[in-house]
Amino acid sequence: MLPSPTGPCQTSSRSLVFGLGPSITSEDGIITGAKLPTGRQILRCMLAKKPGANGALSQFEAAKIVLEQVWPFYKKANIPMVSDKRVCHKIVELVNCNNKLRKISQAKRSSEKTAKQLEKMEFRLDVTFPLWPPDVEKLIYNPEDLAFLASMKTDRVATFGVLDKKLQLKVKRREERQAAAAARQSRCEKELEEMTAMSSLESESDEESEEDTKTVYPPSKGEPFHKQKKTGTNIFIPHDILSRPSVVSLATRLKMSPMQQAAFTRGLVAESGGKCTHLSASYATADRARRQVLETISEEQHKQWTPPPLCTLHWDSKLTPMLRNVRQLEERLTVVVGDAERLKLLGVPAYKKQTNEACGVIIARLTCKLLQDWCCADQVVNMAFDTTASNTGHLTAACIAIQLSLGRPLLWSGCRHHIGEVLLNQVFTDLKVESSRSPEVSLFTRLREKWNLLPQESSSQWSRYIPGNTEQPLLGNLRAELVRCAKEVTDHKRGDYHEFVQLCLVFLDADCEEHTAVTFQRPGALHKARWMAKLLYTLKLALMEQHIALLPQGSITTRQQVPKIRAFAIFITHIYAKWWLTCEKAVDAAWNDLTLYHHLQAYKAVDEDIAASAIKALERHCWYLTGEMLPLALFSSKVPNDDKRALARAILEHKPADLPMHIPEQRFGTGFGKPKFPTLLPTTSLADLANKDCWFGMHQLHINPEFMSLNVKEWATNAAFKKSEVNVRAINVVNDCAERGVKLTSDFVAVARKEQHLQNVLQAVEHDRSQQPNLRHGKRKTIPQ
Known part of the structure; x- marks a missing residue:
């Protein structure tokens, strides 16, 4: 038996406890002294409770009792402690470490290894048992308390007296x-x-007097409620109204400065007959509350948000003013994660482009850091991005760098809106409608300048599209499909989308309610990067062709431009519009792209040059006709049952021997490279595009292939199909959410002065918008206090 760690033992060896000294008595159950307890005091007190014995307390219950004795010492010393649960875990861990020493056999207790373990345990028991948080120095403002804590961490010389006068005064106040x-x-x-x-x-009393003086008649049918008399309301305004999360979040969303918020609150209270002296409504209070509450809201969002099981990663970057100097610009990266139903903005960090590090590597490092901070890196199975060279290059692009950082390949989803923009720009450029190289289209600039000379209301003199006698059946069928699609798609996220649909129906002279009363809006942004401008203003020029012809030659259009504008408008309304209206659904992407390719092949009989330009652009962006994305078409309602059956059969025929398939084959370089696009022919079907990579896409989305061997009509009732259909919702095919994050950052970057404050503002504004998307509506969800 080794001697007691406290020195030579004077008692019998039978009364000693290995590694602890004298045996445990009832006196050890009470912790005394004028210092913070040591590990030995806490351990002996814990053992005195006899945890784990038959009919006795459990270790955690005994630790709670010990905590009740330790807590007064920390309170008296004015030193904060960690949570009660954490304290109990640390006490139980100390007991377990001691039990390991006591389990050492008698034969091994004299070895050198055991002596080192015992020496380490003795040191741990003799020093103060640390129950304070890691940043305890930042939480203590009293120098005497800091000095006492420093002594407890080192020599344990300091002691506290019976009464701390300063602390007692603070508690009293x-x-x-x-x-x-x-x-x-x-x-x-x-x-x-x-x-x-x-x-x-x-x-x-007012009601009684009114009943005595006149007869009350019921309100007439259809009487508006806003004309009814309002009596006002009696409310209680708390003194800390400026610190309430709902108020702070709304004021931040409305871009109210702390001074404006405080002044408005005082004015509202004073006008209501209240006393402003009963409120804390100063500028300093509003500013301090703004920063503290925004940080609290941001932390709550970080704790409460749960990532979807499978989700898509979005990102986009833009130059924004710097926080310290608004005249200088810096790059900011917007990172969004979510599925088809839920999206979450993770952050908008700033970065600088460097010569020794590729831009894609920087984006990947910042993106993966945010994914790890929000604990959602394992749930990402797909990437949605703008099809730029910095994202889709073969060497150091962002898509490849992100996959390398995560250590696994992901699905590639080029933004459908960006693909449509590339296709439209290709046709517009090849038509040579605009020869100027200026940032703005001079044709549209002249239209804006001469706008007041043209009719802007509904008119029968508009130059609508009139089919000729020799028109091919293709255009008639395409026209009918667009009209049918426009009636189905009625929920437009933006006003210019709705305007585009209206102009298409007016140009085609469709018998639809969408164009019964149309007012042309004045041209706004004309930059060449504004791809919607090409759609809207080209259709307006085509519709106003007769009125423009009455103006002096060259005022808006030239003779060479008129036929090109009309040809471009016919292509937009017959080919492009329907594809663009249905491009946001992931399950329909493959069928829509293949149908668009077939329509373009047939459109060569109408305009060979435009069809060739569009086909050339589409063949460079067959993202959703690759084997990886092809299984999504199995869940589309647009794909005929025969094509689904053929596609399912083709996928099963290409089943690889080793499943699951973790690495795709049809990619450039390694499995992290860009997918190889298939070669399309006029007779190509979805089944012709199937290959082994279909199983990689199914593995990523957890698609169960059991339903593929059944009849297509039985799929809707099959459990495997239903579960797989839910997993497919993880795929987002448009990157608009990242662009909205960029816009959100641009709007609120001037509100903050520090980086963390800006991130808190963005989280609070995003949360407030989720509570009430439209401020014009009266209903609003409250933010938890």
Whole structure:
């Protein structure tokens, strides 16, 4: 038996406890002294409770009892502690470490290894048992308390007296403030009750007087409610109204400065007959509350958000003003994660482009850091991005760098809106409608300048599209499909989308309610990067062709431009519009792209040059006709059952021997490279595009292939099909959410002055918008206090 760690033992060896000294007595159950307890005191007190014995307390229950004795020492020393649960875990861990020593056999207790373990345990027991948080120095403001804590961490020389006078004064003042606040709250509630009773008596007397003087008739049918008399409302405004999360979040969303928020609150209270002296409504209070509450809201969002099981990663970057100098610009990266139903903005970090590091590597590092901070890196199975060279290059692009950082390949989803923009720009450029190389289209600039000379209301003199006698059946069928699609798609996310649909129906002279009363809107942004401008203003030029011809030659269009504008408008309305209206659904992407290719092949008989330009652009962006994305078409309602059956059969025929398939084959370089696009022919079907990579896409989305061997009509009732259909929703095929994040950052970057403050503002504004998307509506969800 080794001697006691406290020195030579004077008692019998039978009364010693290995590694702890004298045996445990009932006196060890009480911790005494004028210092913070050591590990030995806590361990002996814990063992005195006899945890784990038959019919005795469990270790965690005994630790709670020990905590009740330790807590007064920390309170008296004015030193904060970690949570009660954490304290109990640390005490239980100390007991377990001691039990391991006691389990060492008698034969091994004299070895050198055991001596080192015992020496390490003795040191741990002799020093102060640390129950304070890691950043305890930042939480203590009293120098004497800091000095006492430093002594407890080192030599344990300091002691605390019977009474801390300064601490006692602070506690007394705090209790007085709490009592005053409670009295003020009680007084306000009493005044509110008196005002409510008085107002009810007045309303009853008013009603009685009205009944005596006149006869009350029921309101007439259809009488508007806003004309009814409003009596007002009695409310209680708390003194800390500027610190309430809902108020702070709304004020931040409305871009109200702390001074404006405080001034508006004081004016509202004063106009309502209240006393502003009862409120904390100064600029300093509003500014301090703004920063603290926004940080709290951001932390709550970080804790409460749960990532979907399978989700898509979005990102986009843009130059924004710097926080410290608005005249200088810096790059900011917007990172969004989610599925088809839920999207979450993770952050908008700033970065600088460097010569020794590729831009894609920087984007990947920042993106993966945010994914790890939000604990959602394992749930990402797909990437949605703009099809730029910095994202889709073969060497150091962002898509490849992100996959390398995550250590696994992901699905590639080029933004459908960006693909449509590339296709439209290709046709517009090859038509040579605009020869100028300026940032703006001069044709559209002249239209804006001469706008007041043209009719802007509904008119029968518009130059609508009139089919000729020799028109091919293709255009008639395409026209009917667009009209049918426009009637189905009625929920447009943006006003210019709705305007585009209206102009298409007016140009085609469709018998639809969408164009019964159309007013042309004045041209706005004309930059060449604004791809919607090419759609809207080209259709307006085509519709106003007769009126423009009455103006002097060259005022808006030239003779060479008129036929090109009309040809471009026919292509937009017959080919492009339907594809663009249905491009946001992931399951329909493959069928829509293949149908668009077939329509373009047939459109060569109408305009060979435009069809060739569009086909050339489409063949460079066959993202959804690759084997990886092809299984999505199995869940589309647009794909005929025969094509689904053929596609399912082709996928099963290409089933690889080793499943699951973790690495795709049809990619450039390694499995992290860009997918190889298939070669399309006029007779190509979805089944012809199937290959082994279909199984990689099914593995990524957890698609169960059991339903593929059944009849297509039985799929809707099959459990495997239903579960797989839910997983397919993880795929987003448009990157609009990242662009909205960029816009959100641009709008609120001037509100903050520090980086963390800006991130808190963005999280609070995003959360407030989710609570009430439209401020014009009266209903609003409240943010938890």
